[in-house]
Amino acid sequence: MSQENPLRGEETTQRRPDPFILVIFGAGGDLTHRKLAPALYSLASQNLLPEEFAVVGFSRREMSDDNFRRDLAGAVGRFSRLSPVRAQVWQRLAERIFYVAGDFTTSDGYHRLGELLTRLDRERGTGGNRLFYLATPPSFYSTIAGRLGEAGLTRGGGWTRLVVEKPFGKDLTTARELNAQLYQVLQENQIYRIDHYLGKETVQNILAFRFANGIFEPVWNRRYVDHVQISVAESLGVERRGSYYEEAGALRDMVQNHLLQLLCLTAMEPPVAFDADAVRDEKVKVLRAIHPFTPKEAGSRAVRGQYTAGWVLGEPVVGYLREPGVVGDSPTETYAALKLFIDNWRWAGVPFYLRTGKRMPKRATEVAIQFKRAPHLLFSQTATPELEPNVLSMRIQPDEGIVLRFAAKVPGPTVRLRTVSMDFFYGTSFGTEPPEAYERLLLDWMLGDSTLFTRRDEVEAAWTLVTSLLESWGEGNAPYPYEAGTWGPREADALLERDERSWRRL
Amino acid sequence: MKGGGPGEATPPQAVFWEGQGVTVEAVERLLAQLASRAEEAGEDRPIVRSRVLNLLVPVRGTTPADRAAQAAARLALQHPSRTIILVGDPQAAGGMDARVLVHTEGRGAEERRVIFCEQLVLTVRGEAARHPASIVLPLLVPELPAVVWWPEEPPWDQTFDELLRACDRLVVDTDRFREVAGLGRLASVGCALGDLAWERLAPWREELARSFDPPAARECLTQLSRVVIRMGTLPRAWLLAGWLADRLGWEVLAQEPAQGGWTVRWRRPGGELSMELATDRSKEETVELSAPQATFRVQGKAGEGTAFARYPGEPGIERRLRWEETTPPMCLDRVLARGSDRSLRNALTHAARLVGEANDRKEKGGAGAK
Incomplete structure (x- = not known):
């Protein structure tokens, strides 16, 4: 048998x-x-x-x-x-x-x-x-x-x-301790660590997009990609979670889990199968290949910010320090921007810019791949003032979809080029509403499928990176202020401007 | 939009255009201008067309046409399409009537008006009804896959062949087949297949598979001696028999008609087994597999049932089951959501072998009686 x-x-x-x-x-x-x-x-x-x-x-x-x-x-x-x-x-x-x-x-x-x-x-x-x-x-x-x-x-x-x-631990040491404590009672294949981002249809679609289509994979590397931007912006403040947030901050609350997961799915090598271990093996490889932060680099490759009073969505809002549950002179960051490098053959030298913040002008999550410019432009620069490089943007929420930006000729007797976009929206291509992330995750753990859950080594690798930055920032390193309702501190813009790049308008 | 499954939400529909004695060219032109015409008609929001397939539904008569139109509309959100409902009547006097309906809904931040389904009902009379491809081909949206769905048993004639050639995929409902011989014809069709009855069998297949998930139960599969399959329709019972035969490596040895069905002897790896295939609409549908010291039974009716298992090491366990009701749009939704279905194809091949044997036997029986 x-x-x-x-x-x-x-x-x-x-x-x-x-x-x-x-x-x-x-x-x-x-x-x-x-x-x-x-x-x-x-x-x-x-x-x-x-x-x-x-x-x-x-x-x-x-x-x-x-x-x-x-x-x-x-x-x-x-x-x-x-x-x-x-x-x-x-x-x-x-x-x-x-x-x-x-x-x-x-x-x-x-x-x-x-x-x-x-x-x-x-x-x-x-x-x-x-x-x-x-x-x-x-x-x-x-x-x-x-x-x-x-x-x-x-x-x-x-x-x-x-x-x-989440959160699973608050740094590498505590995550390891927690793993050890759970292991006294259970084995790894019995433990399901939730990152609800992985339950989102649009996040899973990153894998479908990359590995079910033949035309993108050949350009998905350092030869064609100029840089990658991963943004998770929230218009909300810390709401009633002030005391929790005081302990966490944007780096622990968002970067360690959601942003690094998005980065893994975007940057990973094709797994040999769509099963729990094959997928997670590849994700761990990405995390381990990310160049860690040295104390010297923390200042030049990462920016932390904290919102002050301002206006969001037409309403006045208080600054972080005035939120309930927050200490008067709190150094907790509500915004973080990072420049990461993945040290492998596919991505060597390609910066991955990550940013997340609270009290941004709007709620938006996207992964944008910016491609290199055409090597030689046939058309005179004067005819093409606003020509931008090709960008492939995968929108996680809201307005879920995929947008490819490219140049097209403006109708008329002269050669004038203009950037246009080719849009795919979930809402207009599929009439059905996607299930909530938790529905998918609930069903998966009932069936014992752990593909969309984070494994021990994955959690620890993510913490290794984040902890290196936390330690470099150290005590007393105050976050830069930014007005609520703006796209973060000035220093975050400078992070990209130094590389002659800029953040995308979300 | 709230709600999810097919049948729960149908986007609002509007009759867009109606005409009698029209030409294919006129309809084609009209469809090409659909979006801009709607804008002219006072729609101030941008119009987007969403469609992922062509769905062609050949029917006879207006009632089946209305039923098909409703079913297709229910699928609009899951499978945005251009649907062509083709009502053929070769006996009547010539001419073609057309009706175009659109189902739209506002979507996204700009509330774009999205056309989720453009439905075309064509009533074709006279000789043209015998040449349906000449009407359908110009009206299919290029690039998109074309699916032909016969709500009733297809006529298996030249119009069937013609439409099949125009499409990439054939969907039928073997529960509606008048006799099992249709399974043999279906098995010989070369393109990708879908079957609504096969979808109705899905919970049965799942529960049967689940009965044999425990390794000790699985051991019994090689010792089966008797199988009873009693289903609401005979084609469905044969299809399930075909599935078991395919999965478990059985070959037909002999078969003969019995009361309300057939008895079949199969050769299985390491031995033989007998099978009773029956149709009985009044009682519960049942599938029972027996081996020495083991019984596995799944039975149910109208969405509720039980699964029973007894085998060495398990003195007898019964699980309650509940199945979703499956309307034709729900079955069609699942068929369309899936690519080509190899397990259906394999089950059908084995069921068709049974049909072949049955036909041989009938012929022989006929000769003997003479």
């Missing part, structure tokens, strides 16, 4: 997950309401959940099963992309939802949880398969994992998977 199931293979059906119980720690929080509950509802309405399935919320607050169900129903009603909510679908999901009140740090809550899981396994036929989702502050990750291990809940007789949110 062969190892494989002969009835499987070249699948033409959507595989449905095995029976399992999803346990959400921090079930009363924002993430559960905004992302998890709507994603569960979406999957239920597409009939992608198994019949033998249950959700157990775990949190400090005392609450009955019914109240928890009502709580989630409210969240689905508010945040689901599918509206109106279909009562029948919700009802079927709601009767599978339970709640346990307990403290994350003491063992009695875990015992009650264990009893409920055993009972549900028996009554619901969930087969001992468990998915623990930690929607808690990161400081609880290792405690919860440890307690789960002690209570024997990671050995339910079926599979056990643990999902953790």
Whole structure:
């Protein structure tokens, strides 16, 4: 008998997950309401959940099963992309939802949880398969994992998977510690570290665009690419997360995960297969090839900024130092711009400019590949005053799509050139709305596919780079101020101007 | 836009143009000017056309035409297309009527008006109905793939061959086939295939595959002695039999008609097994595979069912199942979302072999009776 199931293979059906119980720690929080509950509802309405399935919320607050169900129903009603909510679908999901009140740090809550899981396994036929989702502050990750291990809940007789949110550690040392603590209870293939950017359709499309098309790969290298710009701009400030943000800053909050993931997908070599290890192997290679920061270079290759009061989207906003939860003279950066080099054959000498900031004029995320100019221009410079180099821009959000900029002749008797663009918009090419990132990620971890999750070595390689910069910046290195509603500090512009380049207008 | 699946959202439609006794050239010209004409008609926003395929739907009569038009409209957002619904009536007096509908929706920051579906209903009467390619070919959007979808069993005649040559892909619904002989004809078609009945079988295939995911259960696949397949239609039962035969390496040994269906003997690796193929609309649909000391059964009706498994080491486990209802637009959506379907092709090849044997037997039976 062969190892494989002969009835499987070249699948033409959507595989449905095995029976399992999803346990959400921090079930009363924002993430559960905004992302998890709507994603569960979406999957239920597409009939992608198994019949033998249950959700157990775990949190400090005392609450009955019914109240928890009502709580989630409210969240689905508010945040689901599918509206109106279909009562029948919700009802079927709601009767599978339970709640346990307990403290994350003491063992009695875990015992009650264990009893409920055993009972549900028996009554619901969930087969001992468990998915623990930690929607808690990161400081609880290792405690919860440890307690789960002690209570024997990671050995339910079926599979056990643990999902953790960002931030994963706050530097290389703490990330390593956290990995070590999780490893005491679980193995790498049981741990799913979320970077929700990877669940976005447009981010996955970077791979589709690069590796499903033959015409771009030949020019995707140092011979043709002048430089790459990766931008993640937010118009929001730190909102209610001031005290968290104080500890993090833009570098830890955005660069270590989202921007470096975008960089990996843009710069990686073709993986041998689209599976978890092949893809992540290539991403790790990129991260390891990024030239680290020496203390001397930190000043010339990186810029940090902090917003001051200003106007965004027609509203006056306060400066970072006046945000709730922020210390009066905080050195935390709300903006970071980096110039990176990838030391390999494909990219040697090609700068990758990364920038991210809060309180920018608008929300926009894109990866732009700027190509080298034509080696010799036949047309007189006077006829072509505004000619710009070719740019391929992959827009992640909003206005999701891909735009190629090139020169065309302006109609008329003289040769005049003008930059035009060839646009592909998701919204007008595909009529369907893409699923939320969490829907895709939820389904993947139910099926045990970890391609879109970050592996230990990946997290640590990203932290190695970011930590080298954090250390170079050191204490007392104050961020440059920029007015809210502008594109960052003047020094960030200078970073590119020194190379005779400029940031793209987003 | 809210909602997702086909059938949940249909962009607003408008009859754009209607004409009787028209020529192909007139229709072609009209379609070419569709966007600019809409702008002239007072639409102040820029108009974009979105289309990824040509969908050609040959039908007989106005009711099937309306049904096909609705189904195609439901697919508009998933598969923006130029849809040509071809109503052929060779018996009637000549002439062609045309109706053009567009389905549009505002999109993006500038609220561009996007045409997601341009639907053309052509009623062709008289001799021209026997030469449909001459009408369809000029109207297909160049560069885009063309799919021909026959909601009913195709006529397998010269018009069928003609339209098939004009298109890249054939989509049928074998559940609507009058008899299993159609499977044999379908198997001999060279282009890429899609089948709505095959999509309805998808949850069955998934659950059967899943029954054999545990290694101990998989061992039983080489010892199967008896298989029962009872489905709502006979073609679907044969198709599922073809799929099992393909995946598990079975060859037909013998077969004969039985009450409500057929019994078949198969040679499987290491032995033989018997199969009962039946159609029964009243009872639950069932697929049961038995080996010594093992039974695997998937059964269900109207979207609900159970999967049962018993094998050495597993005294008996039953799982409840729930399937999505599958309307023709939903099945068509899945067919179109996928490229050529090799597993369908393979299943069909094996099912067709069964048909071949069955025909031989009928002929022999006929000769014997004489």
